[in-house]
Amino acid sequence: PDLESGTAAVARQNQLTKPRGSLGRLEELAQWMATWQGKHPPELRRPRVSVFAGNHGIAARGVSAYPSEVTAQMVQNFIDGGGAVNQLAEAADADLRVYELDLDHPTRDFTTGPAMSEEGCARSMAYGMMAVEQGLHLICLGEMGIANTTSAAALCAALFGGDPADWVGPGTGVDASGIAIKVETVAAGLAANPTASTDPLEALRCLGGYELAAIAGAIAAARMARTPVVLDGYACTAAAAVLWRMDSRALDHCVIAHRSAEPGHARLIEKLGMRPLFDFGMRLGEGSGAALAIPILKAAVECHTGMATFDEAGVSGQAASPTPGQLH
């Protein structure tokens, strides 16, 4: 973090034609952007949305309302411009990149052992790291992977403890029997992977997925590249939580765009002590919530850089407080 740039942002905020602090979260966001871009004023002309797609062995167990083929079909839909994230990225004037992680080869069903080999997990993290280029002003992360809310639930249970049922929700829209299958799957995954609770990266390897490993890698690389990060929903935040479990400052360069309708997300956000921007009941994934944050961050930067100062505008400052009692 570049605290000098953050301090310069605060100094400028206090000269702009508004009561101090009256832009609330927008002022915090401008300061945060300056701090993590390492420059003042912060910029937001080059935002990117990066969506990572992977398939999960546990999908065969009926944990999702959709079949596994939908992961690849939705990737094609993104390429064709038909997904929600396409519209949101375009509306925000952001560059959209979609990364497929070997969709024909899902992870192993983690109820029978680790989802990924050490090499497979490390390779996916490296792939995510390489997706971060120099010179981006912001990166929004998202995922596509049928069954990955179950993987997220297992990951959270390994990282933070608690009952599997605490972390499981309807995902794409399963009914009570589908939720029961998800809970059983998470419990079986924890039982089959006793090393998962010993180390955050081991939890990622045993219970995560290729797209989640890539997201963890991208978050770490973005910090080094001085690129602030916007996290999306439950699966994306679960991947981020792996890093947080290793170092509770590891996500200081990230904001969470929204609180998802998936109940585990609210619980996870509370563990991380983060404050989402929106609470819109979204639960789509694919970076949709994260992309929606771009215009808010742009607004924060535009107000910060474009507003006049009191001096420039010839606007009177705050009246001296008429409290003679304070003089003695």
Place this chain on the structure above:
Amino acid sequence: PDLESGTAAVARQNQLTKPRGSLGRLEELAQWMATWQGKHPPELRRPRVSVFAGNHGIAARGVSAYPSEVTAQMVQNFIDGGGAVNQLAEAADADLRVYELDLDHPTRDFTTGPAMSEEGCARSMAYGMMAVEQGLHLICLGEMGIANTTSAAALCAALFGGDPADWVGPGTGVDASGIAIKVETVAAGLAANPTASTDPLEALRCLGGYELAAIAGAIAAARMARTPVVLDGYACTAAAAVLWRMDSRALDHCVIAHRSAEPGHARLIEKLGMRPLFDFGMRLGEGSGAALAIPILKAAVECHTGMATFDEAGVSGQAASPTPGQLH
């Protein structure tokens, strides 16, 4: 309201390539836009931000941290492009209009009788109505008026009852002694205007201001012009509450952009039973929060109109639920 267009919006939502309801509030907003624009699909190419400015006699009592001259100075700042709302309107590609309501002649100090004559109040409402043109796809309303959070507090106390202190807050940033002056001013205003609690329009005339009357007029005219409305913070919502007090459906064509840091706003929003989009601790007024909602509404419309359907994209639908028990 055009319920047919709203129903058409829901029918389309359910065919788009996402689990039903997974875009949450964005789906509701697209349906709401269609319903109040009276057409499907809804459009948002022509958003406008309209800011009304007026001066208040009670400003001379020291209810604000800023002198009354700041209203006109800020209007000049808006004309020069230096305000927060300028940056926010530009970032959202919205047309910004600023309307001055005779700033050299403030309302009467309402602790000595009605703030406005009947003619003055009616003329301001008509002025606000005329600010709504045909063909706008959305109108965001805002205000500028030193001392108007005190006017808003008095208006809310007359419309909804409660102690003056319940409705008063720091506004632009007054300290405890300033808040005490505001509470006294509201109490004196209620005492000096016994007719204010008999009728919502009378409350507006006695305790409101020219810019607040104009906002009430603009909201009513927008409904007739089939233009959905975005409300801003405390003063703007208090003006809207006058209409709600006359008919609890009068604001169905409006959304509240954000919950302001001004404590009376949260209380007022609860009375109106509305759900703000953001909770960003903003308290600037001038339509800043309302303008910030434009990109969210655009995102809702873009997803609604631009996404592919399951059929178009060749994406598999939801798997049949494997529950044979439901067959009998």
